[in-house]
Amino acid sequence: MQIGELIKDWPCTMKGSIRVEINRVEDNANHILPGDIFIARKGNKSSGISFIDSALEKGAVAVVVDDEAYFNTSELSVPIIWVPNCLSFIAYASAKMHNFPAEALKVIAVTGTNGKTTVTHFIGQILNNLNNRAMVIGTNGVFIDGEKYYPDMESLTTLQAKNIHFLFSEAIRLDIPYVILEASSIGLEKHRLDYCDIDLGIFLNVTEDHIEDHGSFERYKMSKQILATLAKRNIINSDDSVCRSIGLATKGKRIFFGKGSHVDYFLQTLVDGPSSTTCCIQHKKEKHIVNIPLVGDYQCSNVLAAITCVNQLDFPLVDICNAAQKLLLPEGRFERVENQLGISIIVDYAHTPDAMKMILQTLKKHTTGRLIVVFSCGGNRDRAKRPKMGMIASIYADYIILTTDNARDESPQLINKQIRQGFSSTQSYIERLNRKEAIEHALNYAEAGDTIVLLGKGHEKTQQIGDKQKYFSDKVFVQEMVKQLEKRV
Ligand SMILES: CC(=O)N[C@H]1[C@@H](OP(=O)(O)OP(=O)(O)OC[C@H]2O[C@@H](n3ccc(=O)[nH]c3=O)[C@H](O)[C@@H]2O)O[C@H](CO)[C@@H](O)[C@@H]1O[C@H](C)C(=O)N[C@@H](C)C(=O)N[C@H](CCC(=O)O)C(=O)O
Numbered sequence: 001m002q003i004g005e006l007i008k009d010w011p012c013t014m015k016g017s018i019r020v021e022i023n024r025v026e027d028n029a030n031h032i033l034p035g036d037i038f039i040a041r042k043g044n045k046s047s048g049i050s051f052i053d054s055a056l057e058k059g060a061v062a063v064v065v066d067d068e069a070y071f072n073t074s075e076l077s078v079p080i081i082w083v084p085n086c087l088s089f090i091a092y093a094s095a096k097m098h099n100f101p102a103e104a105l106k107v108i109a110v111t112g113t114n115g116k117t118t119v120t121h122f123i124g125q126i127l128n129n130l131n132n133r134a135m136v137i138g139t140n141g142v143f144i145d146g147e148k149y150y151p152d153m154e155s156l157t158t159l160q161a162k163n164i165h166f167l168f169s170e171a172i173r174l175d176i177p178y179v180i181l182e183a184s185s186i187g188l189e190k191h192r193l194d195y196c197d198i199d200l201g202i203f204l205n206v207t208e209d210h211i212e213d214h215g216s217f218e219r220y221k222m223s224k225q226i227l228a229t230l231a232k233r234n235i236i237n238s239d240d241s242v243c244r245s246i247g248l249a250t251k252g253k254r255i256f257f258g259k260g261s262h263v264d265y266f267l268q269t270l271v272d273g274p275s276s277t278t279c280c281i282q283h284k285k286e287k288h289i290v291n292i293p294l295v296g297d298y299q300c301s302n303v304l305a306a307i308t309c310v311n312q313l314d315f316p317l318v319d320i321c322n323a324a325q326k327l328l329l330p331e332g333r334f335e336r337v338e339n340q341l342g343i344s345i346i347v348d349y350a351h352t353p354d355a356m357k358m359i360l361q362t363l364k365k366h367t368t369g370r371l372i373v374v375f376s377c378g379g380n381r382d383r384a385k386r387p388k389m390g391m392i393a394s395i396y397a398d399y400i401i402l403t404t405d406n407a408r409d410e411s412p413q414l415i416n417k418q419i420r421q422g423f424s425s426t427q428s429y430i431e432r433l434n435r436k437e438a439i440e441h442a443l444n445y446a447e448a449g450d451t452i453v454l455l456g457k458g459h460e461k462t463q464q465i466g467d468k469q470k471y472f473s474d475k476v477f478v479q480e481m482v483k484q485l486e487k488r489v
């Protein structure tokens with residue numbers, strides 16, 4: 001495509017020829033290939049402008065900036081374009097270079113503080129069960145019909161726009177009509193989901209997370225709210241007060257789901273068992289009894305969100321409810337580690353106060369013995385969460401083992417000290433900073449009938465301490481330990 005074609009409908013000012021051919025849009029100079037257009041955007045750590053020389057050396061044929069002073073004074077050997085906002089231009093240009101692929105797909109975007117990965121996978125599984133192909137994009141990677149593909153893709157909850165539109169074009173090439181993606185507040189704010197032609201937006205819940213990134217809860221909520229303006233129709237959890245207020249403020253078509261009155265899709269729990277939940281799902285005059293193979297009210301809410309979504313895609317509710325009886329959680333979400341020790345061992349990705357409350361409440365209800373919780377909090381992220389998570393752990397846990405999460409540039413001891421501020425004065429706990437030792441201690445401490453829950457890392461295969469990433473998987477390590485203990489027993 002020629003530059004002139006790319007920018008003809010976009011507000012901009014340009015120096016140089018509009019006839020230069022471009023191949024791809026790229027904002028990282030290290031990834032420039034000959035023929036790319038380099039978008040020199042401002043970041044949190046650096047400015048793309050300092051990498052323009054490097055991009056040109058690698059073969060960039062044009063440069064885009066949103067810094068007016070730089071544009072006015074620059075004298076580059078290639079065309080330079082000024083746009084008001086590089087991030088929104090990247091989204092537009094990526095969509096245009098791929099010929100706006102989202103328009104040929106059904107795109108569903110799921111937002112919420114917790115449950116995005118779960119619900120996107122549920123929607124994908126229900127569609128697969130109804131013989132339709134689906135691509136799911138999010139924290140756990142890119143999945144096609146339940147299998148993981150594109151292993152080298154960046155690991156973000158919401159990918160950068162250049163990658164999203166590439167994957168949309170892949171979906172078209174592979175004849176996959178449905179793409180379900182996670183919409184993080186950061187992704188929405190950074191324009192990663194602009195020009196995605198979103199058919200259905202789903203709002204699960206808005207509680208506390210990423211407050212330091214956004215500056216305040218109000219701004220975090222406003223970022224989530226962007227989805228309501230991007231999506232043609234919005235599916236809203238009426239049980240969550242913030243989602244409901246976003247829904248009520250939304251002009252387009254809204255569909256409400258939940259356990260309360262005046263909803264379009266209603267769920268009533270009939271039997272709340274230790275390994276499954278039986279509930280009644282009602283939409284207009286249609287009612288179905290569904291046996292969901294999951295525990296916890298929050299999982300029922302996730303299932304209802306997925307059922308509502310697929311029914312809104314015009315599949316019959318009865319078939320969807322049948323498919324919902326076979327749902328599986330994504331890796332690292334309430335994942336049970338089988339063992340012969342009589343101990344219930346669960347790996348879970350809960351890393352926010354609300355997620356922690358949901359899982360600990362659920363486990364406490366179904367545990368006959370003691371509830372042993374192994375966790376810490378991530379470094380360089382919301383400090384205010386820490387005492388709150390400490391308090392929640394202290395309400396439900398009989399014994400807490402404080403350890404190390406992705407401590408990044410912070411001291412795990414100091415993180416744990418802030419967590420302990422939320423503990424009750426009688427809380428029984430120990431600190432084992434080495435995560436392996438913490439898990440080992442939990443297994444040695446537990447007796448038959450107890451439950452051990454390893455929180456915060458879920459599916460992750462690495463632990464980031466300082467600027468080093470080392471291999472570590474809660475699941476793999478606990479499985480190894482279980483094998484050793486089983487041999488000894
Ligand atoms: C906050 C955020 O969105 N950060 C992303 C962002 O960093 P940044 O804007 O600060 O960019 P920067 O590093 O200052 O660089 C500025 C510009 O110079 C370019 N550059 C930089 C260095 C270089 O050597 N050469 C070069 O060209 C960069 O590509 C960029 O265009 O752009 C980088 C490269 O394009 C991303 O890798 C980085 O995501 C990092 C990995 C990240 O962790 N993001 C997290 C916070 C994130 O987006 N999380 C959300 C929410 C997750 C959740 O809900 O839990 C997500 O959707 O994943």
Ligand SMILES: Nc1ncnc2c1ncn2[C@@H]1O[C@H](COP(=O)(O)OP(=O)(O)OP(=O)(O)O)[C@@H](O)[C@H]1O
Binds near residue numbers: 119
């Ligand atoms: N609806 C829900 N409400 C509260 N907590 C939930 C809900 N669904 C899942 N969780 C908890 O949140 C954890 C993470 O779930 P999931 O990965 O689906 O959320 P997410 O929004 O994708 O998180 P992230 O964006 O950080 O990847 C789960 O392991 C569980 O403990």
